[in-house]
Amino acid sequence: MKVIIVNDKHAESKTLSLGLWTRTLLSLCLLGAPLGAGVYLGYQAGHDDEVLDYSALQLLKDRSEQQQQELSDAKRQAEQQLQALTLRMAELQSRLVRLDALGERVTTIAKLDKGEFDFSQAPAMGGPETDDLGQSYTQTDFVNNMDELLAKVDDRAQQLEILETLLANRKIQDDIFLAGRPIKKGWMSSRFGHRTDPFTGRAAMHEGVDFAGKEGSAVISVAAGVVTWADKRYGYGQMIEVNHGGGYVTRYGHNKEHLVKVGDIVKKGQEIALMGNTGRSTGPHVHFEVYKHGRPVDPAAYIHRTNR
Template structure:
């Protein structure tokens, strides 16, 4: 093979003679250079792609960490919200329980007062809502609806308002007929027994300190019947801290009596009782040193000396 080189500025010519072997080597070198360039470009592309993938993975990792932190914050907020909701629901449930207990007490009290007042049947009805009426006025429809729980609470509150209104009217009738005296505490809670502790400050039998005793104690043998000192409605039956087994009776006019440390209670919550009716059996439950009944008299929520009422009944 002959290669002729002709420069523009010169009319002479240079010739390079390549044999068959040299040409083959020359072509092989060119092919190797081309392959090296192609391989280098391929490696560079793979490296750039790897770097791009690593950057993308780092960005995804950072984003995932941000999402994880956001989810943890939302979880804390959700837990706090759920805790607050549970507390609010517990408060509402407790409110409903108090309303239901008050409603039972008011209904029983109303029925008892009707019987004692000797009113005509139907004049006061505590089993049905009070009679009322009036034309229906057009109202704009509301888009929000109360859930069942709030509807129940509202219904109970309305029933309580109705019962209070009825009892207020009934109380006026009873005042006119002189029925309040029948529900006033009077007499002893036991037929036989002796006064073992008075109302007021005393030396506590358990710790020896001077403490206030908010009732009077009548001691007798275990099993002695404990009687109600006035007519009323039973509002508490069961265990209470320090009192042991206890019965609480609401007599109206702001008066409430308690009979504590019983061996056994004989009445139920909501039951209407009369003066002298056995309501418990004497024992020594709770914070007690022996068989006796602890009698408390409360007026408008404050304790008063029961001995003011014990001697007001005949034979006491």
């Protein structure tokens, strides 16, 4: 094999003769260089893939550990919330038991119809429901039970509020219910109606009843009300007038001393004056009148009433 080398500058050429071994070595160099480069590049590529695979696996491992930690934290928080809800439910159940006991006692004391206020029975309920047999107890079920318990507590509370209103109204009605005598000690000395006037001797209308007794003894209100007069009045001497509402007014005359003043709210049976002999009077007594819608009525109908 001959190799010709040409020199451009001097236009000269040289010829080299290559032997068999030289040609073989040159061929191996020319063919081995690309093969070696390919092997090297393949090795590098494989090594890089190994690095990338390791980094990806490490990243997945880190993410998995992070998710496990997050799940652990979430589970712990859920358990804490469940414990709190359990305690809350136990508290609501204890409140419900106390409300039931109180409602039963109030219903018994007030002598109310147990058919309307029955705290010993659960509130009536119903309606169609789907078949969920075999399903596990879920958080939704727990929340629904909590809501149901809260509804029961609200139901009991509403019943107690109604009871309170009824009892308050009953107390008010009892207090303003005119009944009884305007004195603690004494006797009826003159009745309602026509009689002989003790001062003139002529027939006259007596628009109240008189209760005689010891001077200074207590004069009491026969019903709750508001004092609308507490001063001298012609013919009555020292007089107290009490408005009981519903068109009822009572008067207490000939008092020695007043224990209340205009604007005071008096209770049923409260001492409002001391018996005296003031005004047009022949001796210590209280002149008691009852007015209904502005007209005098016989107090005897109210004196002999049974207190509620």
